[in-house]
Amino acid sequence: MKFLAGFVIFFLMIGLSSHLFAGNGTVVGTIKFEGENPGYPDANINKDPEVCGTGTRPTEKLILSADNGIKNVFVSIVGVAGEKLAVPAENPVFGQEKCNFNEHVMVVPTGSTVDFPNMVDKVMHNLHSYSMKNRPFNKGVPFGEKISMPFTKPETVKITCDVHKWMIAYLIVHDDPYYAITDADGNFKIENVPAGTYKLQLWQESLGRKKIDIEVKDGEESKVDFAMTPRKRRKKS
């Protein structure tokens, strides 16, 4: 009986490992913008000039390269039965400098507690989150202070500061390592994806969400080039 059980477990393990190590592929591609540019105006920097500076700042709502590559698109593969992101030993840090968040789109593993320090700007920032699954928060953080907030559910969380209306960033709470954020030219690369057919999900703050079917083959590089178009203007009657 023991022998039989051991036998079964042995074969199960072989089966499992053969599945796990069936071979990984890579997904690469470029996300470009197509259609009429909505023309988001520059942010007007009109508060706390001694800390935030003055004038205008280019908007981060839609950053395009010379040949229309989109920066900061969050590209993820949906439903990969593979690794999960571990909660980091040290809290991820989401800071700001000169009234600008250090990163515009940042990914943190589900279950992380994120530190929001205000150690550079000698002004108060109120860090105000917009989310549905994680309970939102809105806390005043004077210079030299920090807050730490847990993010327990996967979701895209918008973070703003109401005092400095132009400060907007996104914190993406994510489960697995199969994601990438496009660079300034709209390029991305996701490695070590178990072979299989999946949906590739694109998300950009101004263009919304898009899903594409992809196939990942063992040891191969799947190329995905996609053009995102502006969302239809929301009309209220």
Add this chain to the structure above:
Amino acid sequence: MILRMQCLGCLKRFINKKLIIIKEYSMKEKIKIMKFLTVFIIGAVICYGNIASAKLPENQEAITAGKKVYTRHCWPCHGVDGAGDGPAAEILEPRPRNFVSALFKLRTTTTGNLPIDEDLFKTITNGMPGSAMPAFGTLLNEDERWQVIYYIKTLSDYFADKSLDPYNSKITIGSPPVVTQDVIQKGRTAYEKAECFKCHGDQGKGNGDSASELTDQEGYRLLPRNLTKGWKYRGGTSLTDIYTRFTTGMDGTPMPSFIDNLTDDERWNLAAYVKSLIKERDLTGNMLKGLKVEEELPVDAESPLWELAEALEVPMAGQIIWKPRWLIPSVDTMVVQCLFNDDEIAFKLTYDDRFKDVEHDEGSLLPISDTAYPILQSEDPEFDPHFTLNEYILRDSVAIQFPQNPVEGTEKPHFMWGYGNDPVYLLKWNSDAQEQGNNPVFEMNAKGHKKPPKEQETASQAVGKGIFTDGQWSVVIKRKLVTEEKSDTQFSTGTFIPVSFQAWDGSNSEIGSRMSLSTWNYLILEGTMPISVYIYTAIFVIAAALLEWLFTCRSKKSKE
């Protein structure tokens, strides 16, 4: 409350009675009685406590009953499904609460968490002063209030989620400190540390640098509280109320929680400071007494002469008599003063207004729609709020209104610009004219809403000047007491002249009949009293006293 008073009264009578009897009892018996009394008092206190906080059990029956209450009172604003989108929602600022997204301003739980039932009970009972939310404490009995709370909780999935149980995220509220000047001073330091002034302004007038750009969670305009107006504090004005607001934050609004970054003491001190900013207002008067002076009347609002004149505080409300109506007026109270001499009369009007609006361009505004509400223009082309105001820039204005012709008895023209046979005369000050260096005071006449104020054809005889300092306009308007113009009101001493006030806040998109207005008050210009009046009065008083004394003496004698 009545129950409490009855309970206390009963207890008091009982104790008094017992204590009187105690005197006649022996020591042993006294101890017995005292023991009984102690038990009675403790029992009464426990009973009383239970009565005060008797909470209805949360069950299906209560939820069903709550739905009935909701359909009777709540949905016109909060929507059939509770998404804060009832038919009245569009004309309200702040917008009604969206129960589905379940972000509540008034809580005793930490930021982002749901309110406990008692928080909702308090809000429903007291309403939210300064908003459209009425105090249901007098409309619904306690059971009905609990029932509707249980129903509201079924409108959102969040309340069903056991992991979000708000009772686990309750803040602990200690007892408020004794407020001293030192505590208030420390509170001011906390006000600066937490940079409250960024939105609420240096002196709490709600006019900070970031004030004009604030929005609620859904992008609709929200203005920071003018902290001097205690009657508009949504969650009450007790130290504990104020402390709770910045401990928990006001979810769904830009108001953050300071639980992490201000100590408990700092938050109590801050509460004391904020409370110290509240100005009391006395709205009982309706008589504006002009003060006669010998000097030339000042056009300058900062002239020391104004300190001598009596002030009348006038309540102002949105104009809701004729279309377009105005439900969200900016100016809700105005302090008025009057000076006059033999030749002229001057009025000083002082009122809070967050922003100085001195430009005017109506663009393609007219005719004004009844529902054009001020909503922030968003840089985001995706953001397409219901009503955008991008075509015009409006000025601040203020007007004093009088009946054009002398009134007889108590009959007056309609306070909203008079009517056909009873025209009114207005002295209107426009900030944009002053900014351009022109005479800012216009003489106007109106005969009802169909014939709204129209500038007189002859050049204005009146002058004036407005000064804007830290969220407050002080406007002086001056004119001759008597003019030759038929359509002008003539001022004379010793008569009651009806007077009312109107104000337009440009950045609140107020123009035409979208304004704040008051009803009629009375202006009296007292002539200098001849000295003989005082002498005669004195003589009569003395004579009467003498007579009375004589009478008493005589009646005493006759008794003896």
